[in-house]
Amino acid sequence: MSSDLYGERIKELAGAGSHRLHDADASARLDNPLCGDTIVVDVMMADGKVAEVGHGVKGCLLCKAAAAIASHQAPGMDHAAATRMLEQVSALLKSRAGPEFPDLAVFVPVRPHKSRHDCVLLPFKALVKAIPAA
Amino acid sequence: MSQTIRDAFPVLTRPGFHYLDSAAMAQVPGIVVEAVAAHDRTARSNVRRGLHELARRADEAYDGARATVARFLNATPDEIVFTGGCTLALNMVARGLAKDLGPGDQVVVSRLDHHSACLPWMELRDEKGFELRWLPVTPEGRLDLSDLASVITPACKVVSVPHASNVTGAVSDLAKLAEAAHACGAKLVVDGAQMVPHGRVDPRALGADFYAFAGHKAYGPTGIGVLWGRAELLAGLAPLLVGGGMVGSVSEDGFTWAEPPHRFEAGTPPVAQAVGLAVALDWLSGLDQAALHQQEMALTWHLLDGLWAMEGVRVIGPMGLEARVPVVSFTVEGAHPHDLAHLLAERGVAVRGGAHCARPLMLALGLEEGTVRASLAAYSDRADVDITLAALAEAIKVLR
Incomplete structure (x- = not known):
């Protein structure tokens, strides 16, 4: 039963836990009104790039796993880089593009499940929203 | 009984398919699908406008559908308004009733409400300045009517509740709510979307003043809903939409409204869907x-x-x-x-x-x-x- 989608790696990522930044320079909250997923991403910035990131997520396993990956990748990114990452994830899900970095491969089984794409994309969108544009 | 019923639903013959999402959308019996198709094959025309043969057939089918819905609700046809769905029906009532509301008035909605029922009133509160009160729920997911008098007060003009919850399945005590609402002179608006699929309903006997439901949850087509209102209340209600088919007279200086139910059916109504809904309700009534x-x-x-x-x-x-x-x-x-x-x-x-x-x-x-x-x-x-x-x-x- 859906061993691909709910494999050990997804569960491991989703179970990694999360923490918020209390002294963040910027935060962004996004909701998926259809499924109820909610995420808040906090960033501390240095020279226009993410120095530290935190997040809080109430959502499904896919959303939690995506939030963990987004947070792992975020340090060093500016707004443009985060936007590129969002585009990469979107392309992976919607255009069958290959994973641009290894962790993204975990979402390949989500491709045929269009109604779950937003669960994966929400944290990446929130990261883009949280990072101030140059 | 269930096998006989299942046989009427073509989609349920799929092996290994178990549909338990009927509160979102019920499946549709084959006879409804056929009725809609047959209408479009033999009677597709606008209604209340044409004099040709297809127009006559369409008029008969549409009026017949209204009569069928009226029978289902133990009402009269002039109390039955066809709408695009339950959401539209509830918005129509809210907009119509809110015309005369303002600061100092109260409207009561409930924690059990579907967004379609409470959001119109939340939006109108911001526009009109009346107070919006919320009926609480018990931990069991029923409306908490234990302190009704403190929520529904003489300033209350409208009480809006679901007949049955789309989440907990709890059926509301409409008699008690109607008594409290009417004692204050308030109107009782009922979202019947989750009740109608389970059998015939008599909104007047239950104490409702307005009652709305959706076709697609009641074994009917999508894009069709019903608003029932007491005739004397519909007569005083302003329409949400204006346009073709809902006018009495029109001149450069203005226009008058048609009588209900046509007053509330501006534009081309969902004729084939109404025909399909009538077949669905007849099928349900026949069980x-x-x-x-x-x-x-x-x-x-x-x-x-x-x-x-x-x-x-x-x-x-x-x-x-x-x-x-x-x-x-x-x-x-x-x-x-x-x-x-x-x-x-x-x-x-x-x-x-x-x-x-x-x-x-x-x-x-x-x-x-x-x-x-x-x-x-x-x-x-x-x-x-x-x-x-x-x-x-x-x-x-x-x-x-």
């Missing part, structure tokens, strides 16, 4: 109503019993069968409703996971991640429930 209720409740109990036996499962809603429809929500400790719904779907079981357009209720019950909802209908059978419970047990194993 033995007591036997249908007994069958739905027996399956509900079987489902509840299975859920109670599962570790970490919490049923959200009434614990018994009294005053409820076969809509069962639950949560599973450590598993998100969407993940569960996804895994059930992979076993051919269709349920719904999420907040079910009922955020105020989710907040009241502390269910930020929503629930899984299994909703039964006339065509549900024991295998649907057994396989749902088995699939749920497997899904929980996958997620833990």
